[in-house]
Amino acid sequence: MTIKTSEKLKQEVNSFVGLALINIVFSAVAMALGISIIVPNITSIVTTQSALFPQIVLVVIGFLASAYSIKWLTSSAEMFEVSTELKEDYAKNKTLDEEAQTGLIVKMMSHYRKNKPTIKKMMWVSRIAGFCFLISGAFTIITAVINAATGVQLMDMWTQFLGAFINFAIAVAGFIIPYFFGKYTKIWDKRIEKNAEAEVEFRRQLGEE
Amino acid sequence: MKQKRTHYEIYWEILTFCKTPKSFTSIINRCNLNSKIGQTHIEFLKKRHFLAEVENEGMTLLKSTEQASQYTALFNKTYRELFDDSPEFRL
Numbered sequence: 001m002t003i004k005t006s007e008k009l010k011q012e013v014n015s016f017v018g019l020a021l022i023n024i025v026f027s028a029v030a031m032a033l034g035i036s037i038i039v040p041n042i043t044s045i046v047t048t049q050s051a052l053f054p055q056i057v058l059v060v061i062g063f064l065a066s067a068y069s070i071k072w073l074t075s076s077a078e079m080f081e082v083s084t085e086l087k088e089d090y091a092k093n094k095t096l097d098e099e100a101q102t103g104l105i106v107k108m109m110s111h112y113r114k115n116k117p118t119i120k121k122m123m124w125v126s127r128i129a130g131f132c133f134l135i136s137g138a139f140t141i142i143t144a145v146i147n148a149a150t151g152v153q154l155m156d157m158w159t160q161f162l163g164a165f166i167n168f169a170i171a172v173a174g175f176i177i178p179y180f181f182g183k184y185t186k187i188w189d190k191r192i193e194k195n196a197e198a199e200v201e202f203r204r205q206l207g208e209e
Numbered sequence: 210m211k212q213k214r215t216h217y218e219i220y221w222e223i224l225t226f227c228k229t230p231k232s233f234t235s236i237i238n239r240c241n242l243n244s245k246i247g248q249t250h251i252e253f254l255k256k257r258h259f260l261a262e263v264e265n266e267g268m269t270l271l272k273s274t275e276q277a278s279q280y281t282a283l284f285n286k287t288y289r290e291l292f293d294d295s296p297e298f299r300l
Contacts, residue, residue, distance in 0.1 A: 102289060109218075109288075191291050205279065
């Protein structure tokens with residue numbers, strides 16, 4: 001049981017670190033991409049002193065995507081801090097006797113209790129950011145198709161398709177990452193629920209009943 | 210980073226740490242408690258005879274008792290079981 005628990009702890013801590021890392025990378029890329037949607041369009045509007053409808057739409061989407069990506073990034077940073085702290089704890093007690101294992105489980109559980117609202121918020125924020133990039137990608141494709149129909153150079157069209165592809169990739173990440181965090185919360189919610197049942201026995205042991 | 214522990218978890222941390230005699234200050238530092246809350250928890254455990262005072266070189270230290278080992282054993286078993294018996298989180 002000790003080896004099984006230790007292996008499972010190692011696996012879970014590593015998976016959580018991996019998820020937190022993927023999350024922070026994609027949220028940072030999302031934020032950068034959001035800004036990169038805004039800047040050229042704003043520059044173009046300012047330079048030409050006129051705004052086309054697609055430019056206005058992209059600026060609005062870019063602002064929304066950036067705002068949600070920043071929120072996504074800050075929540076991701078908190079999760080990453082927690083995950084590295086747990087990993088350090090595991091590394092400190094690599095032999096992990098029974099007590100050290102329980103200590104790590106207690107720590108994981110207490111971190112989950114504390115960070116559950118942040119995780120829930122992050123799941124929604126990344127979905128919204130993902131949705132913004134989905135719209136942005138779709139809008140870029142529509143613009144590219146219209147441009148192609150009106151005889152825009154092929155090189156520009158491919159650049160637009162590449163841009164749309166990157167938008168879709170971030171959108172997919174924005175939807176997939178919450179799925180894994182959902183899996184994580186489901187498992188820990190179940191553990192917390194079971195733990196609440198076990199507290200009856202602790203109360204009895206402590207003579208509180 | 211701050212954590213959110215139940216008082217059962219805090220009791221377990223105190224009792225495990227006090228397997229060898231420890232001072233009040235080292236307990237509250239190790240278990241990340243403020244002195245007021247630490248005092249309340251320690252008083253509770255002393256009242257239940259889970260912690261006992263021992264004298265060491267003129268200092269009063271706290272040590273967990275035999276009675277406490279039943280609680281810590283139950284706690285270890287329960288937490289490890291609830292972790293082992295639930296599905297594993299994998300990416």
